[in-house]
Amino acid sequence: MNLTELVVSTVRHIRxxxxxxxxxxxxxxxxxxxxxxxTQAMALINGLLLILLLxxxxxxxxxxxxxxxxxxxxxxxxxxxxFQPELRMALExxxxxxxxxxxxxxxxxTRHALITELADTMADFSARRIxxxxxxxxxxxxxxxxxxxxxxxxxxxxxLLATVFFPRSPLHDGAVIVRGNRVVAAGCVLPHSESPGLSxxxxxxxxxxxxxxxxxxxxxxxxxxxxxxxSMAVDGTLSPALEKVELMERxxxxxxxxxHRSRLFFWRR
Numbered sequence: 001m002n003l004t005e006l007v008v009s010t011v012r013h014i015r016x017x018x019x020x021x022x023x024x025x026x027x028x029x030x031x032x033x034x035x036x037x038x039t040q041a042m043a044l045i046n047g048l049l050l051i052l053l054l055x056x057x058x059x060x061x062x063x064x065x066x067x068x069x070x071x072x073x074x075x076x077x078x079x080x081x082x083f084q085p086e087l088r089m090a091l092e093x094x095x096x097x098x099x100x101x102x103x104x105x106x107x108x109x110t111r112h113a114l115i116t117e118l119a120d121t122m123a124d125f126s127a128r129r130i131x132x133x134x135x136x137x138x139x140x141x142x143x144x145x146x147x148x149x150x151x152x153x154x155x156x157x158x159x160l161l162a163t164v165f166f167p168r169s170p171l172h173d174g175a176v177i178v179r180g181n182r183v184v185a186a187g188c189v190l191p192h193s194e195s196p197g198l199s200x201x202x203x204x205x206x207x208x209x210x211x212x213x214x215x216x217x218x219x220x221x222x223x224x225x226x227x228x229x230x231s232m233a234v235d236g237t238l239s240p241a242l243e244k245v246e247l248m249e250r251x252x253x254x255x256x257x258x259x260h261r262s263r264l265f266f267w268r269r
Contacts, residue, residue, distance in 0.1 A: 055072070110181060115255070118178075118251070119247050121158045121162070122230050123230070129226075129228050130223060131165065132165040132205075133175040134176045134222075135178065135219070136178050136221070137177060137178065138255075140218065142216065146185040148189040151185050152186055154182065155181065164176055174187035176188070190212045190220075191212060193208075193211040205222050205224070209221075210236060214236035219234045219254065229241045
């Protein structure tokens, strides 16, 4: 039997329930990876995969394979104990995260109003040379990042951001986390990008914006107090010196496209 006949034979024996089963497993793995993405709990996943790979590779070496298999359970227990805080936070993410994610599921006028107000605020900060860093949560919850700042849980508004980023405010040096149309926390500490390609002139706010977008799918908008430029970071890429209209257009396209993909994904389920 050649490869083509084997594939055809296998496909013929696949039942509809098998397709549903594989889809459910794929979705479960996908959501699980989203929960731990950008956290040290990823080291737990990498450790487990390494052990499984080692068992498979050393299968011809009977003695060594026996040793690895017997060390697997203690290793797993040790990893779980070491990364207990990260696992707890991942479970909290699972309990708090909605199926729709964050700001991407603001629809129609609500989404447009939020983005318009954000663009107006950043343009005002730019004109007055006020530094600011606003992070828009998407499908990956930013619970751990929000823990580093002060909880606000307030409706998003230009006045609120002006108060937070006022130069003498104790929170102005940190980032604001926005989930949906609410400001979750302010004064948050973000992981800085360690990309070797960054210029030495790249400021801390811009490095933080890149850092959070390298580790999660969040969108970060920065107003520079040195140059007055507005920048947007997404997927670890920084777009500098944006005008207000261009910022609005990019954000609208980004969140509209994500909403479309998410709705299509759930519809296909």
